Amino acid sequence: MTRERVIIVGGGIAGVSLGSELALDHDVILLEAESSLGVHSTGRSAALFMTGYGPAPVRELTRRSEAEFARLSALPDMPALLAPRGGLLTAWDEPGAAALEAMIAAQPAMTALTAEQASALCPALRTDDVLLCGYDPSTRDIDVHALHSYYAATLRHRGGEIVTGARLAATTRLASGWDVETADGRRWQGDVLVNAAGAWGDEVAGLCGDAGHGLSPRRRTVVISRPARPVAGAWPVVADIAETWYFKPEGGAVLMSPGDESEVLPGDVKPDPLDVALVLERVNAVTTLQLRSVRTSWAGLRTFAPDRAPVVGRHAGEPALFSFVGQGGYGVQMAPTLAKAGAELFRTGTLADRALAAAIAADRLPAKLDH
Template sequence: MQTRFDIIVVGAGMAGASLAARLGGKASVLVIEAEEHPGYHATGRSAAFWTESYGGPRVQPLTAASGAELRALGVLAPRSALTLGRTGEQADVERFARVYGDLGVEVHVLDRAGIAARVPGLRGGWASGVLEPSTCDIDVATLHQHYLAAARREGVEIRCRAGLRRATRSAQGWLLALADGTEVTCDVLANAAGAWADPVARLAGARPLGIAPYRRTVAQLAVGRPVPGDLPLVLDVGETFYFKPEHGRLWLSPHDETPSVACDAAPEEIDVALAIDRLENVVDWPVERVEHRWAGLRSFAPDRLPVYGFDPADPAFFWFAGQGGFGIQTAPAAAVLGAALLLGEKGGDVDPAPYVPDRFVTV
């Protein structure tokens, strides 16, 4: 069994898998994963979609740059997104459309008739909205498996049940003790640990950046009327809910962000009830039953932008974390950018400057 590598990536979720796939063939790479299978946490619990307004205008370049690869891989299915505004929120709706329109996103401002035509049973009080025709659903499992398979084809080793237990830094590199009882060494340690990004940094003696996990809840509902298959992803400009159709059912979230420790997240009944209450204020669809509920952790840096780059205090510790809820839709461009930074190459068309960890250095 090989014990020496150029780069060891911590985490085999979408972030670690996509990064490893880009590094494979250019460096010897090991991916270590604490769970029995890759993608157990955030990746495996995502109700993912590709929409350029999600994550904010400073994340949009990563989303836009990822679209071509996602389409080429066949993991996108047309959906469209409709961001609703209540009476009195017209200025917010127009501002939303202007911000993303200025970035080149196709957006259409709709009046009450326009949104009601796309959301059957829309209740009163909803006056306008912004339609994004380019929004798509993402087949997350297929995308994740693509990156894992691509990494393996390029010689990347992936070890599960091998969480990081100890990291010792010396002039010769890193010595890592893993949960499977083995020890491995490498030149560079890449932190793609999601909700565990700051704990991994502490193990490695790096200063945590304040990457905090937040719980997000999703419920699958059976409702007392047919759910249109062409229903858009429906959100609101105040970010208090979203819902979308899924095989005749409805996936619904209260758009919650509840602070959490890094853990195996579980849904809370109060969050499911809150989601249903918010849905009932949008449409007159009777909820017959909750068929399934789950929760995952979305991890944000203090400024809510991802963190890609070498630690300012240790050129052998690399951050690839803080992807929030947009890590799936930005995975292709982020991986290109991250691999280029790790290897000292030019990568893609996205400017890395907004995402480097140096931004957290205080003078």
């Protein structure tokens, strides 16, 4: 195989994980717009591993990643990347109960619980009006920082280069490959450009003369509040099946989200005070936590393709442009398998699992090349 020079745009979990795989047999340079890596989506992740979360391709990629998380955790000096947490899903109306019942039937690890059993797992939960509860013991916390740092270090160890403060400003298509220029005037040339820019994915595609994939950046708010009653660190993450709230213990406090998905422009998003107030109201309504004040809050970006599955592969009209975007809110939990699948598609254009390849293929979505 010819050893190509690959320019990756984006230093979140997508860029560093794929870059570490490609650096085995390619010359990789990764350009990150910010002054440090993983600032936006990766650095603001809820850090949960849930095999039943997301559309079918995401669930399959997450399930396959479990063994790779275990393998990486066994490496010297690597902490355990997955820690026990457990996931307690609740349904409060008939449509929610039907959806949760179907999920329990489809997920072998999940079991139905009585209200008393749910209360035993999380004594702060008010269960008088709960219609159905389901528990998934395979839900775990992810050490996002350790995972991201491992991939960045591996990329460098394999000869790759990471450049921060390098915001892509212009590209020129060469006879073979690309000439790219950053906002500060620096330039690089490469055979293939990998678009791993997350919420900025369609903007990067536009700089390459491509209409992109209809990516939609969505704001997700996270709040940490100290409750009036003690919180046990062993409580599971508790969520509404309709995804209108979730909460979990966090260092003696409560981390929670209203499950918002407000469409926003790419950028350094901030939480909307209305969403902060909303999650306090919702969690207080279903618990005895008596949350009143906010210790801290933040917002992150979750960027989806129209069908909410990842977008991976070369463009049909532009083989020197490779997409690795649209990872939504699932990028960290499926990173180990998606990076390997992305590298295989980059090298060969195919996957042994044809159904999975079709589900994540870049050309499944409308895209228009202008050059």
